Amino acid sequence: MTASLKKHILRFVSPSKKEIEDFLNIIELENIPAKHYILKEGHYCNYNHFIVKGCFRSFFINKKGVEKTINFGIEDWWLTDFDSFMNQTQTQLNIQATEDATVLKISKTKLDTILQDSLEINKYFRIILERVRIADQRRIQYMFNLSGEELYNTFYEYNPEFVQRIPQYMLASYLGFTPEFLSKIRAKKHS
Numbered sequence: 001m002t003a004s005l006k007k008h009i010l011r012f013v014s015p016s017k018k019e020i021e022d023f024l025n026i027i028e029l030e031n032i033p034a035k036h037y038i039l040k041e042g043h044y045c046n047y048n049h050f051i052v053k054g055c056f057r058s059f060f061i062n063k064k065g066v067e068k069t070i071n072f073g074i075e076d077w078w079l080t081d082f083d084s085f086m087n088q089t090q091t092q093l094n095i096q097a098t099e100d101a102t103v104l105k106i107s108k109t110k111l112d113t114i115l116q117d118s119l120e121i122n123k124y125f126r127i128i129l130e131r132v133r134i135a136d137q138r139r140i141q142y143m144f145n146l147s148g149e150e151l152y153n154t155f156y157e158y159n160p161e162f163v164q165r166i167p168q169y170m171l172a173s174y175l176g177f178t179p180e181f182l183s184k185i186r187a188k189k190h191s
Helices: 003-012 017-025 082-087 108-117 119-145 148-158 160-165 168-175 179-189
Strands: 028-032 037-039 047-053 056-061 067-073 094-097 101-107
Touching: 003 017, 003 047, 003 119, 017 108, 017 119, 056 168, 067 168, 101 108, 108 119, 119 148, 148 160, 148 168, 148 179, 168 179
Parallel strands: none
Antiparallel strands: 028 101, 037 094, 047 101, 056 067, 056 094
């Protein structure tokens, strides 16, 4: 199961064999059934998760009781609540598997140790965090600059795998739409 993580690391950096082995030896494997939570609001986020198989969503429930999806994760993505994980504070997020999944997870203590011991693994996580930040920045820009239809079309163009894998109400929540509005956009696009 660690082969996919090793391959992912080697896409970005060139650690020694020992650095890779040390890192992979401290990673924990977990199978997550569909609809199961790996993090619930009010708890502490103790792990950063590398998705080997499956799909997850990260969301919160607003004051009106409406779920607001802020992120998704699929194979070869890292997923956590960075605020809670890094600052060891209670989370305001929920992270739920949308399908049966397998993850490799690492605790903050173990991650901090490996980041101190391995310049290449440290560089790998810096690159991953940069990519996450860029994606978040683009999403915010798209949400402010594009019409609803343009936003959906852009999301579809860059993430066609999500459109097939995620329930429509989750995608609508992520894009800031009602499910009905998303349904109209999809019908127009596919007609």
